[in-house]
Amino acid sequence: MTPLHPTAPARPAYFVSDSTGITAETLGSALLANFPGVTFQRHTIPFIDTVEGARNVVRDIQHAKADGAEPIVFATVKSAEILAELTASEAVVIDLLGGHLRELEAALGSTASEQLGQYHGVGDIERYFARMRAVEYAIEHDDGQSMRALDIADVIIIAPSRCGKTPTTMYLALQYGLLVANYPLTDDDFPSDGLPRTVSPYVDKCFGLTTTPLRLSQVRHERRPSSTYSSLAQCTLELRRAEDLYRRNRVPFLNSSTKSVEEMSAVIMQSMRLRS
Incomplete structure (x- = not known):
């Protein structure tokens, strides 16, 4: 039987860059996130720094077009020739740099460099090394593995297991160069x-995460199916204890169930008055 409302085919979305593709994917994804009702088939294509490379991408785009919906291309390329090749394809091409570069040129009274990929460069080398040190700190202090040098942490994330501590920690370290430790709350802590004695001297640095019992149970079930650890009753108990602990000790906390890592990180930075 043919469904009354057939599912729309996924819309091809290409992130094309003359460098790593990180900027194209980040900015393009931020725009696509505003359309939660649309499904996208994503393709990140980095290092397109020649016209021939652009033509190969266009061939892929044309194949995708023949298969269904009109592709969308998010481009971060500085070469006018390469951009022209992409624009000639049967796709909606969104130049994520062009208009902004022209605005900056006008504001600064200077012409932008044509060196490929320069906007992806390290830039401030000290800032780059600070991020690398922060990542090393985050790895060492993940899940309470090390209690060394907690006094220099910018923030200590505390939460029951599988509430999103590690990805949030790594994002804050890599994106902002913040020194972040995280500590798991277990039955022994309640x-x-x-x-917990390990983090109590640094209560002013602590930030808590929570989630919904059902969501936590689902995530834990993927790790340990049909266990007490993943049961709804255990998850409900741990989250209730954690939230009571946060409130008693005036630890700010956030429900991670409906928020992205980027959103959680922004809330943590604002709440703790942290600056990158």
């Missing part, structure tokens, strides 16, 4: 009204 007989006391205070924070």
Whole structure:
């Protein structure tokens, strides 16, 4: 039987760059996120720095067009020739740099460099090394593995297991160069009204995460199916204890169930008054 409302085919979305593709994918994805009702088939194509490379991409785009919906191309390329090749394809091409570069040229009274991929460069080398040090710190202090040098942490994320501590920690380190540790709350931490002994001296640095019992149970079930650890009752108990702990110790906290890592990181930085 033919469904009354057939599912629309996924819309091809290409992120094309003359460098790593990180900027194209980040900005393009931020725009696509405003259309939650549309399904996208994503393709990131980096290092398109020749006209021939652009023509190969256009051939892929034309094949995608023949298969169904009109593709969308998010481009971060500085070469006018390469951009012209992409624009000639049967796709909606969104130049993520062009208009902004022209605006900056006008504002600064200077012409933008044509060196490929320059906007993806390290830039401030000290800032780059600070991010690398922050990543090393985050790895060392993930899930309470090390208690060394907690006094220099910018923030200590505390939460029951599988509430999103690690991805949030790594994002804050890599994106902003912040020193972030995270500590898992377990059954052993709850007989006391205070924070776990390891992190209690740094209560002003602590930020808590929580989620919904159902979501936590689903995530834990993928790791340990049909276990007490993943049961709805256990998840409900741990989250209730954690939220009580946060409130008693005046630890700010956030429900991670409906927020992206980027959103959680922004809330943490604002709440803790952190600056990158």
